[in-house]
Amino acid sequence: MASSERQAGSLARMEAARRKTQHQLALIERQITRRMTALIPQLGRRQAGFRRGKPPEPGAFLERYRANLAALTAERQPELDALTRKLARQDAAITAFRARVESDPPVATARRASL
Template sequence: MNPSPDRRVQLCRMEAARRQTQRQLDIIQRQITRRMTALIPTLQPRRTSYRRGKPPDPRAFLERYRSNLAALTAERQPEIDALSRKLVRQDRAIAALRDRRGISPSP
């Protein structure tokens, strides 16, 4: 069955809106990554403790890294959750339109 041109236009618009939502989610992830990258030098252990004979503890660095990452992610979590829910709704709507109109998924 060949879908009408207006249905194809509607599907294209829905797919474009989905791509935009995914882009917004990706931007948030990149912003978190960029902020964590900027924080890494501040998370490094102070060199003075190593001079006193005890080597720096790598687990302490990972612990500080993970806690800062969790804090940054928690800060943006409501936005991430809202966009994720929107993405799921858009996926369902696109799939439902394709099923109703017999349109095969685009590559």
């Protein structure tokens, strides 16, 4: 009984650590999104040529948006990569732990069989 409680506690701690890592990853993604949202008004103001009779270039805004998004993502890429690797390791550890727990015979029945 104590062994299964210990295993359940270990699994709960592993899953909590995984949720924390996933939360950190989502937080970084939200920060990038927030910064890009703040930049949108500045990206759209470059239409000085339109006043001089030239129509605005249709793909220019999208190009500037993508360039800024790539720059912001590149700034945080080492963090994103590290958290993604950590999340993958945590997933593998949880899967291995569950497989090990399921394949191990219960301690109480193993003791009875040996008596």
